[in-house]
Amino acid sequence: MATKTTLKAIAEHLNLSISTVSKALADSKEISEATKIVVKNAARQLKYRPNAMARGLKNSHTRTLGVVIPNILHTFFAKVLMGMEEEARKNGYNLVTCISNESLEKERQSLNMLCDVSVDAIIISLTSETQQTEEIEHLNDILYYDIPLVMFDRVSSLVDCDSVVINDYKGAYDATSYLLEIGCKNVAFLSCLSKTSVGKKRLAGYEDAIKANGNNLPKIINTTLIDLEENLNTFISDNVIDAILTTDESSAIYTMNTLRTNGLMVPNDVSVIGFTDGNLARNYFPSVTTVKQQAEIMGSKAIQIAIENINRKVVKAPSQEVIETELVVRNSTRRITA
Numbered sequence: 001m002a003t004k005t006t007l008k009a010i011a012e013h014l015n016l017s018i019s020t021v022s023k024a025l026a027d028s029k030e031i032s033e034a035t036k037i038v039v040k041n042a043a044r045q046l047k048y049r050p051n052a053m054a055r056g057l058k059n060s061h062t063r064t065l066g067v068v069i070p071n072i073l074h075t076f077f078a079k080v081l082m083g084m085e086e087e088a089r090k091n092g093y094n095l096v097t098c099i100s101n102e103s104l105e106k107e108r109q110s111l112n113m114l115c116d117v118s119v120d121a122i123i124i125s126l127t128s129e130t131q132q133t134e135e136i137e138h139l140n141d142i143l144y145y146d147i148p149l150v151m152f153d154r155v156s157s158l159v160d161c162d163s164v165v166i167n168d169y170k171g172a173y174d175a176t177s178y179l180l181e182i183g184c185k186n187v188a189f190l191s192c193l194s195k196t197s198v199g200k201k202r203l204a205g206y207e208d209a210i211k212a213n214g215n216n217l218p219k220i221i222n223t224t225l226i227d228l229e230e231n232l233n234t235f236i237s238d239n240v241i242d243a244i245l246t247t248d249e250s251s252a253i254y255t256m257n258t259l260r261t262n263g264l265m266v267p268n269d270v271s272v273i274g275f276t277d278g279n280l281a282r283n284y285f286p287s288v289t290t291v292k293q294q295a296e297i298m299g300s301k302a303i304q305i306a307i308e309n310i311n312r313k314v315v316k317a318p319s320q321e322v323i324e325t326e327l328v329v330r331n332s333t334r335r336i337t338a
Helices: 007-014 018-025 033-045 052-059 075-090 104-116 128-133 137-144 168-181 197-212 228-238 249-261 279-283 295-311
Strands: 064-069 094-099 121-124 149-152 162-166 187-191 219-222 243-246 271-275 289-292 320-323 326-328
Touching: 007 018, 007 033, 018 033, 064 075, 064 104, 064 295, 075 094, 075 295, 094 104, 104 121, 104 128, 104 137, 121 295, 137 149, 149 295, 162 168, 162 295, 168 187, 168 197, 168 243, 168 271, 168 289, 168 326, 187 197, 187 228, 187 249, 219 228, 228 249, 243 249, 249 271, 249 279, 295 320
Parallel strands: 064 094, 064 121, 121 149, 149 162, 162 320, 187 219, 187 243, 243 271, 271 289
Antiparallel strands: 289 326
């Protein structure tokens, strides 16, 4: 690997001081236009690139934000990142993105790395393992070192920082109420997120909607994508259902496929609703009725809060921004007529 050219090398090459070279590259008014041209040409010839980290440390800011997400396969997180990237770009910031792969240890490593490269703030959605174990020391370490921390989607009330969430409870409540309103009598809840804060809130919304409508007892299936087909097959053999609310886009699709292999048609026999309004939900057959989570808005808002905290002169009490959902009705649900 070639050795990086330094300011000192350019200065020696031109027989100028390091200070003069630095000011010329920064377009300082103290340096003549002729000298600036000479220095910039030399810098290009010598393949010099400024050290953003060193420059950031000198100015107290690197204009870089760290982001940690549990996985990149979910459409939801991809959309959140799109919203973050756009908002960061508008404000002159760059993103360093880490994927924790639902691992507490990988989450710790990601936070350590982001601290080592001196990001100005960290935005994180917690792993299911972190939420299950309630291990938060690594998160409090970030706050101890006065690095602004913003949590989104999967959050912890044990960490004293700002957060951005969607109204998971109301999203599930409204979706369940809609299924009951169109005539479904036996609505099941299938979750691949039972160990996360969002999964628990969606379960609570489902259960309360069932109780509020005087319906039968809740029918709950806690599973994983890997085990979904087997667990749902068993559940179907033991229970009568005419609708299923799932907690994410992938589980909605897996559920519809499993129903089909059991000879049940969607929506003629069983209506299905998922969360996350991604391309898969829109273009699957039948298209999936879904709880739209406003992912891009969440990403944009998380970046806004992080930048506000970077520039804040006075410490304020942490707050939580709640983003409302929207039920998008498509062809995987139908009204049952007498």
